[in-house]
């Protein structure tokens with residue numbers, strides 16, 4: 001079997017380059033002094049955006065949420081967090097392959113995205129001192145094939161939809177040949193960054209249709225952060241996926257200045273529900289080097305999330321607010337004047353699976369590691 005290289009083929013590079021810009025100088029709506037300051041930021045954390053996505057920005061509003069998501073921010077260089085907040089390296093079992101929970105394996109099969117989100121928790125893969133993903137499809141497939149407990153494979157990166165369609169199709173087809181792989185998930189922000197990548201690619205849609213209709217299912221985990229990303233073109237991309245048998249759900253962090261507003265979050269969850277792409281996870285921003293301006297305290301995130309899902313109908317109500325912590329996915333399930341209540345939704349250690357526990361309430365805490373476990377409650381449970 002041919003090896004899959006994570007660099008783009010010339011054909012896809014050309015197509016993507018036509019749609020993407022990498023240089024701040026193209027942002028002619030910004031004053032020159034600001035551009036010079038932001039250039040310092042991009043020495044650490046590069047800039048990349050699609051022309052389409054830049055077209056969604058209201059340049060007359062300095063606090064525009066789309067602008068905030070994609071245009072560098074001077075505060076990114078302030079000290080905060082670590083390069084790998086969820087300790088993904090500890091769960092890396094082969095080049096570009098992560099295995100943390102028994103049934104699910106991640107393939108980091110792409111090293112590119114259709115834009116670079118300023119809050120990204122994988123900035124270590126894109127920055128000046130970046131780690132290169134050396135994804136090896138042969139090794140990755142052999143790892144999955146040898147483990148019958150693996151029923152789910154999540155294709156991620158980077159964005160798998162940045163791969164040339166032929167390459168992505170070969171990965172999907174090879175996974176499909178492993179009988180115990182029942183769900184192939186694709187994590188992608190392309191429906192927001194470049195929706196025509198999906199709707200105009202018949203080969204891609206045929207692949208999804210073909211390999212998602214037998215013993216395995218294909219799901220796309222979209223990444224919309226704000227209701228303004230759900231443009232008519234983005235909705236068409238979702239419809240094209242649905243028409244080819246692909247189920248879609250959305251996940252996004254609750255990020256300061258982008259969607260940390262209960263009305264915005266509610267509008268997002270509602271619009272996604274109507275688009276048959278219900279919210280699945282909302283994430284607490286991981287304390288990652290380079291994303292300090294986007295952090296939201298856990299208590300505030302919980303309150304925002306609660307306001308947003310109160311009163312909305314249907315599947316959006318099943319969304320969970322979680323921290324993707326090194327030890328597992330920890331759902332924030334409650335709050336009172338003294339405590340924050342948490343439960344492991346997924347955990348690496350068997351003893352943690354489903355474990356409920358409480359921590360002392362701290363309105364300035366951003367992550368589990370900032371909280372103090374309330375041993376009285378833990379013992380009682």
Ligand code: SF4
Nearest residue numbers: 113116117120158189
């Ligand atoms: S699409 Fe995902 S991986 Fe890519 S920059 Fe945004 S958050 Fe990071």
